[in-house]
Amino acid sequence: MLLDLPSNRSESWRWSDLSALQALAEARPTGRVPDKLPWIACDKGVRLLFVDGELRDGNVEIGPLAIATSHPLGRLAGKSGWSLRLGRGHAPPGLVQIVHVSTGAADHLPAEIVLDDDAQASIVESFVGTGWTNRLTGITLGKGARLMLHRRVAGPAGFVSLIDQARLGEGASFITATLAAGGRDTRLDGEIELIGEGAFAEAAAALLARGRQRHDASLVIRHSVPAGTSRQMWRSVADDKAACSVAARVEVARGAQKTDGEQSLKGLLLSRGATINAKPELEIFADDVKCAHGASVGALDRAALFYLQSRGVAPDEAKALLTRAFVADALDRIGEEEVREAFYADAEAWFA
Amino acid sequence: MRPASSSIRTSNDGDLMLKIENLHATVDGKAILNGIGLTVNAGEIHAIMGPNGSGKSTLAYVLAGRPGYEVTEGSVMLDGEDLLEMEPHERAAHGMFLGFQYPVEIPGVSNVQFLRTALNAQRRARGEAELSAGEFLKLAREQADALGLDMEMMKRAVNVGFSGGEKKRNEMVQMGIIDPRLAILDETDSGLDIDALRVIGAGINRILRKPDKAVLLITHYQRLLDIVEPDFVHVLAAGRIVRSGGPELAVELEREGYGEMAA
Numbered sequence: 001m002l003l004d005l006p007s008n009r010s011e012s013w014r015w016s017d018l019s020a021l022q023a024l025a026e027a028r029p030t031g032r033v034p035d036k037l038p039w040i041a042c043d044k045g046v047r048l049l050f051v052d053g054e055l056r057d058g059n060v061e062i063g064p065l066a067i068a069t070s071h072p073l074g075r076l077a078g079k080s081g082w083s084l085r086l087g088r089g090h091a092p093p094g095l096v097q098i099v100h101v102s103t104g105a106a107d108h109l110p111a112e113i114v115l116d117d118d119a120q121a122s123i124v125e126s127f128v129g130t131g132w133t134n135r136l137t138g139i140t141l142g143k144g145a146r147l148m149l150h151r152r153v154a155g156p157a158g159f160v161s162l163i164d165q166a167r168l169g170e171g172a173s174f175i176t177a178t179l180a181a182g183g184r185d186t187r188l189d190g191e192i193e194l195i196g197e198g199a200f201a202e203a204a205a206a207l208l209a210r211g212r213q214r215h216d217a218s219l220v221i222r223h224s225v226p227a228g229t230s231r232q233m234w235r236s237v238a239d240d241k242a243a244c245s246v247a248a249r250v251e252v253a254r255g256a257q258k259t260d261g262e263q264s265l266k267g268l269l270l271s272r273g274a275t276i277n278a279k280p281e282l283e284i285f286a287d288d289v290k291c292a293h294g295a296s297v298g299a300l301d302r303a304a305l306f307y308l309q310s311r312g313v314a315p316d317e318a319k320a321l322l323t324r325a326f327v328a329d330a331l332d333r334i335g336e337e338e339v340r341e342a343f344y345a346d347a348e349a350w351f352a
Numbered sequence: 353m354r355p356a357s358s359s360i361r362t363s364n365d366g367d368l369m370l371k372i373e374n375l376h377a378t379v380d381g382k383a384i385l386n387g388i389g390l391t392v393n394a395g396e397i398h399a400i401m402g403p404n405g406s407g408k409s410t411l412a413y414v415l416a417g418r419p420g421y422e423v424t425e426g427s428v429m430l431d432g433e434d435l436l437e438m439e440p441h442e443r444a445a446h447g448m449f450l451g452f453q454y455p456v457e458i459p460g461v462s463n464v465q466f467l468r469t470a471l472n473a474q475r476r477a478r479g480e481a482e483l484s485a486g487e488f489l490k491l492a493r494e495q496a497d498a499l500g501l502d503m504e505m506m507k508r509a510v511n512v513g514f515s516g517g518e519k520k521r522n523e524m525v526q527m528g529i530i531d532p533r534l535a536i537l538d539e540t541d542s543g544l545d546i547d548a549l550r551v552i553g554a555g556i557n558r559i560l561r562k563p564d565k566a567v568l569l570i571t572h573y574q575r576l577l578d579i580v581e582p583d584f585v586h587v588l589a590a591g592r593i594v595r596s597g598g599p600e601l602a603v604e605l606e607r608e609g610y611g612e613m614a615a
Contacts, residue, residue, distance in 0.1 A: 302419065307456040307510075310416050311470035311530065312444035312477070321469060325460025325509075 001025065006072045015245035015277050016187060016216045020159055021106070024132040029105035037099050038126045038154065040342045045094025048082070052131070053100075053107030060084065065110045067138040067165065071189060074163040077136035081110035084121065088142070091120035095339065102129030102158060112138045115145035117169075122148040124339055127184070132159040139166035139174065143196060146173045150339055152346055154182035161187040168228075170196030177334045178205040179343045180215050181350040188217040194228035194256075204233040204334075206327035206343075208350045209242035209274075218247045223256040223289075232263035235330040237323055238274035245277035250291060252284040259289040267297035268326050270319070320351035367394045369431060369534055369566050370415075376425035376591075377414045384410040386591035387426070392534070397560070397567040399577055399602060402588035403610045408570045409453060411588070412538040415568075416450040417443055430534070444470070445477035449532030453539040453570075455519040458510035463522065464492060466510050467529050474530065495528035499555050516543040524555040535560055536568045541576035553579030574606035 003022050006013040029052045039047060048058035055062055065081045067074075084096065115121060119142065127133050141147055153160045160180075168174050180186045192201045207215035221230045236244035250261040267276030280293040300322050308318035327347060334340040370392040377385040384407045392398055402408050414421045415428065417440035428435040430446055438446065458466065472482040483491065496503050501521045511519050520540055527535060537556065541549055557580055560567050569580060577585075577599065585601040586593045589610065595601065 301456075301458075303456045304458045306418050306440065307452065307458070308466070308470070309440035310418075310444060310450050310452075311466070311526065312441050312474035313470050314441045314473060315439070317469065317473060318441075321461055321466070322458070325458065328460045 003076075004072065012218050012247065015214075015243065017185070017214050018187075020185065021132055024159060025106040027105045027131065029103040029131065031103050033101050033103070034128065037101070038128060038152075038342070039097060039099065040095065040124060040338050042095045042097070042338055046092070046096045048096070048098045049101070050098065050109065051101045052103055052105060053109045055082070065112055065138075067110050067112060067136055069136060069163065069165060071136070071163050073134055073161045073187065074136040074165075074189075076108045076134055077110040077163075078108050079110070081112070083112045083114070084123070085114045086116060086119035086121055088116040089118045090116070094122075095336070096121060096123040098123065098125045100125065100127045100129075100133050100135070102127070102131035102133045102155070104129070104131045104158075106132040106134065108134040110136045110138070112140070113147065113149070114140045115142055115147055117142040118144040120146040122336060122339075123150070125149070125151045127151070127153045127160045128155045128182075130155060130158045132161070134161045136163045137165070139164060141166070141168045141172035141174060143170045144172060145169065147175070148335065149174070149176045150334055150343070151176070151178045152343055153178075153180040153184055153186055154346060156183040158184045159186070160184050162189065164190045164192070166190070166192045166201075168192065168194045168196060168199035168201060171198045172196060173200040173202075175202045175333070175335070176204070177330065177343070179331065179346055180205075180207045180209075181346045183211070183213060185214045186216065188215070188219075190219040191222070192220070192230075193222040193224055194230070195224050197225050198227045200229045202231040202233075202333065204330040205235065206330040206347065207234070207236045207244045207246070208327070208347065209237065209244050210239040211242055212240070213242040215244045217245065220249045220251060221261065222251045222253070223259040223261065224253045226256055227258040228256065229260045230262070232265075233330050233333060234263075234265045234278070235327045236265075236267040236276050236278070237270060237327065238267070238276050239270035241273040243275035243277065247279040247281070249281040249283065250293070252282075252286050252289050252291065254285040256286045257288040259286060259291065261289070261291040263293045264329070265293075265295040266326070266329070268323065269297065269299050270323070323351055324348070369394050371429040372426070373428075374426035375411075375414070375423065375428060377410060377421055377423050379410060379421055383424075384591050385414065388588075388591070388593055390586065390593065392566045392568065394533075394566055395563045396583045397569060397580060399582035399585045400568055400570045400588055401572065401585060401602065401605055406588040407591040408588055409538055410591075412450060412536045412568070412570055415443075415536055416440060416448065441473065442477070444530075444532075445474045447533035449527050449530055449535045451523045451527060451535060451537035451540045453542065455511050455523055457512045459512050461510050462508060463506045463510050464489070467492065467526060471530055491529055492525075495525045498528060498558065499525045500551050501525050517545065517548045520544060520552060521548070524552050524559075528555065528559050531559065533564060534566050534568075536570070538570045539572065540569075541571055541573060549576060550579060556580045574602050577602045
């Protein structure tokens with residue numbers, strides 16, 4: 001099957017490189033699951049293991065899903081996927097951990113997360129392997145519901161595309177942090193709409209790229225009603241000839257007064273051949289809002305490097321220390337300690 | 353009686369530690385050091401004085417190996433080894449410490465993390481055992497207490513949000529923790545009130561006034577030298593040592609200024 005993929009002529013795909021996807025779509029999976037999977041030690045909670053898009057282990061409802069999307073990769077997701085629904089006030093303890101293993105081919109899977117009023121969940125998705133993992137996730141949060149959704153992309157090669165479509169009810173919170181620290185290219189898309197007053201959305205990401213790797217992210221946070229708050233914290237690190245691209249937009253609808261939106265996009269270039277693209281956008285149709293955006297791209301602070309070295313820290317270790325500090329802005333947003341430590345461990349492995 | 357210049361001294365109490373000969377250096381292609389000669393033995397404190405632009409900070413940076421400071425001529429030996437062949441972190445592992453005139457802020461890296469990384473890197477390089485987190489914190493607390501720096505500040509990012517005086521105290525806390533054999537202190541006294549000066553001066557004496565250690569104390573003013581009494585005073589002008597003497601030279605400079613010597 002020939003994939004119908006967007007071209008670079010389309011503005012939201014201008015920095016993308018999807019050239020590897022056709023071959024991955026035609027590849028055959030090896031089916032070999034690594035011995036060691038990145039489970040986070042946690043007393044309570046649920047574990048789900050998907051291999052090449054099929055549920056291998058764990059208890060979750062799999063069934064027909066209809067998530068409307070116009071996203072060109074999201075449309076590939078298929079009609080059957082997993083579903084997590086929590087009833088009113090339901091807050092199961094521990095983490096919902098989902099490990100997605102790709103064994104070299106392409107797999108597509110939709111998912112829905114529906115939290116009723118005041119329900120609460122903390123989900124960690126880990127992506128390992130070598131193929132193309134394509135995920136479309138529909139998220140609906142009821143009044144006062146609270147979802148923590150943290151993703152980490154590891155694995156030596158291949159591609160991960162994550163398409164999130166979230167709708168947040170009154171006073172709901174959606175907090176997401178993403179770490180891309182393996183060798184896989186990524187395309188991360190998010191559309192988060194605040195449809196209830198006083199909702200809160202936070203998106204943090206640390207994108208680490210080297211070699212010829214590409215991370216490419218596009219996020220829209222749409223404030224449709226008053227008194228919503230949104231925070232974005234993007235930290236991109238590119239070495240060698242790698243590229244990280246982030247397009248982050250905040251839209252404030254005409255009636256969405258008292259919106260409070262912030263976006264911070266920072267890029268760190270570790271070599272001359274590396275590329276960081278940062279495109280922060282604000283589109284505001286209300287007059288009583290507080291929106292701030294900042295974008296900066298630079299190299300490691302030479303004065304800080306020398307300061308560290310003058311105290312005995314070798315150059316590579318000094319670079320790692322400063323790079324770690326750079327991405328800490330994003331990773332420190334993760335509230336659960338065991339999750340944060342696991343993400344840091346992945347980042348440390350990248351720095352080493 | 354002390355000889356007029358330590359660079360011509362042949363006999364001494366301590367072992368030869370640092371030997372600078374005919375040192376020339378440029379910054380951005382501009383000649384800043386124009387033939388410095390200086391010998392520092394263990395147990396000695398040398399004050400380097402001189403007007404702005406005379407090359408004092410450049411000398412400090414060249415000795416510490418800052419990129420962009422190019423040595424064009426001359427040699428520097430530390431304990432008989434070629435210092436200029438060493439990377440900055442290797443110089444530190446060999447016992448050299450640079451107290452910065454303008455300590456650098458490092459957002460996102462705590463003082464504790466920074467110093468434990470630095471100390472253990474040095475210890476590894478010297479083949480010594482690393483300190484555990486507990487051992488390190490005990491050491492850090494002792495040194496912070498001695499310099500009057502709140503331990504809570506040690507847990508904060510390096511120098512971020514620190515006042516000028518706190519940054520200088522932090523340099524001395526770092527020095528106390530690292531416990532170097534040769535310290536080059538670049539205007540550690542600048543920007544300090546008299547109380548802070550006393551605390552820092554006492555810190556320098558406590559950490560470095562020892563038979564096996566030495567100090568190059570770069571300063572503009574006599575007042576630090578009242579607390580940390582130098583064995584030798586050198587006057588730097590236009591990238592050369594134009595005069596050397598004992599502590600009385602600093603007093604003379606304080607009274608008469610650099611005018612004639614720098615001319």
